[in-house]
Each structure stands twice: as structure tokens, then as C-alpha cells.
Amino acid sequence: TQHDNAGLQYTAVGVESHSTTSFGTVDQTTTIDPGILSRFDLDAGESYTQTYTVTISGSAGLADMLGYDAVIWETGYSASNLLSADEITALMAYMDQDGRFFLSSMDFLTTQSGTTTFLTDYLGVSSWVNNTKANVATGVAGDPITDGMVHTLTWPQSSANRTDSVTPVAGAQSILTSDITGAPNAIRFQTVGGARSVFSTIVQNVFSPSAPDP
DSSP, X not given: OEEETTOOEEOEEEXXXXXXXXXXXXXXXXXXXXXXXXXXXXXXXXXXXXXEEEOOOSOOOHHHHTTOSEEEEEOTTOOSSOSOHHHHHHHHHHHHTTOEEEEEOSSTGGGOSSOOHIIIIIIOEEEEETTOOOSEEEEOTTOTTXXXXXXXXXXXSGGGOOOOEEEEOTTOEEEEEETTTOSEEEEEEEOTTSOEEXXXXXXXXXXXXXXXOO
């Protein structure tokens, strides 16, 4: 949670949902920045950040999400058990209450047999082609998130490169495109109710952690 002298407060809950893969086993954990009830007197320009990390057993439900401005959900290299029906229902309910959602999942679309309400109305996905790959992800000129970005992606092995090509619905926007296909690998969307989502099919740890900020 970050506070500043203008009284602004931003909170996010993050979920890592991994199963056993060829790259290791990671237990499901949730990293949260819980809201702080007491207010601190800050001088102009001062701010503070306070972070807690907790482990939650089982699924992340609506009660775990409510009260946070954003949910960040990352599935790593897992190819199954990525989002349960109950978790999808909870995420839609969260977004219906104006929650923001970022999903980083390379294989979520692989687990889908066709379009669903969650895909079209909450993530902004119209259609997709699985495993089209990307070695460089390039931002879209003028986009408020990715304008000017060019990311070289570092994969642990070639078979791990399973990014998808995504066709956005009307109103959704491409934010990262593949050097191989030129098609979007990541999109952003605003729902009819005003909630915002970002969906990326590029696993997070192939982005450089040490390169300068774009």
C-alpha cells in the first residue's frame, strides 16, 4: 500500500498460481499490500510504502480480492489448473465492482475450448492462435502502457516459448506484439461496467529484471 500527502492510496493483491512443471514446483502464494487503517502525517512530497507477504491455502476467492484496487494473477510455465471455474466467477464479480485485473498466463487460452463470457467481456479476447511464439515483444505507438517499449524475451529453453496470438474484441487494444507474427501477445480492455483488464500471454520472467526501464 502506498500513501502520499494528497491522501491517495493504492493497493493490489497478487496471486501466483503454479503447478509442478519441468522448471520446478512453486506453491500457490498470495502477496498483498493490505490497507492501513491509521493515517500518517506526511510533509509535502513525502510518502511511504508498507508491504506484507502472506500465504493463502487453496483458491483465491472474492473475499480475498475485495478492498484492493487491482488483482495481479500470474501462472508461470504451468499448463493446467490455471484458473478454476470458481476463481473465474470470483474475478468477474470483482471486476463488476470496478476492480482492475492483470492476468499473465501463457497457457490459459490453451486450456479454453472456445470463447466464454470471461474471455470476451472481461479480458477482451475475440479469438486466438496458440503457441505462435515471440522472441521480442514490442509496444504499440501511442499506447499509455507500452509506447516505446521493446523487450527482448529470454526463454529458459525454446520449447518454453508458448506465447499466443490474440485477436481483441472491438474496444480492446493491442499493447505488445510479436516479432515473429506481428500479432498481439498482450491486450488491454475496459468492460462495459468500466473495469479495466490487461491480459498477457508472455510469461513474466522472460522480461529482463535488470534492463533499464523503457
